[in-house]
Amino acid sequence: MWADQFSKFLAVKFNNAKRFGLEGCDSFIPGMKSIMDALVETGAEKVIIGMPHRGRLNMLANVVHKPLETIFAEMQG
Numbered sequence: 246m247w248a249d250q251f252s253k254f255l256a257v258k259f260n261n262a263k264r265f266g267l268e269g270c271d272s273f274i275p276g277m278k279s280i281m282d283a284l285v286e287t288g289a290e291k292v293i294i295g296m297p298h299r300g301r302l303n304m305l306a307n308v309v310h311k312p313l314e315t316i317f318a319e320m321q322g
Contacts, residue, residue, distance in 0.1 A: 248274040248303045255302060259320050277308045 284292060296304065305311040 247307050251303055251306055258317075274303050274307055277304060281308055 281292065294304070294309075302316060306313060306316060
């Protein structure tokens with residue numbers, strides 16, 4: 246739900262910015278969140294994530310918990 250709402254918010258707030266939504270990757274964010282939680286529970290200290298643009302902002306906001314202020318500042322230039 247958070248990922249979907251975040252994607253809709255970005256579409257409204259940054260309608261002129263080039264961004265890629267979650268279309269077709271809706272289950273990806275909750276799956277990655279579960280994986281990250283399991284890694285943290287088992288003591289992982291670093292994770293390297295290589296991924297295409299699709300859903301990357303959602304990944305940063307909802308899984309990695311990058312501050313929204315930072316994401317928005319980077320989008321505004």
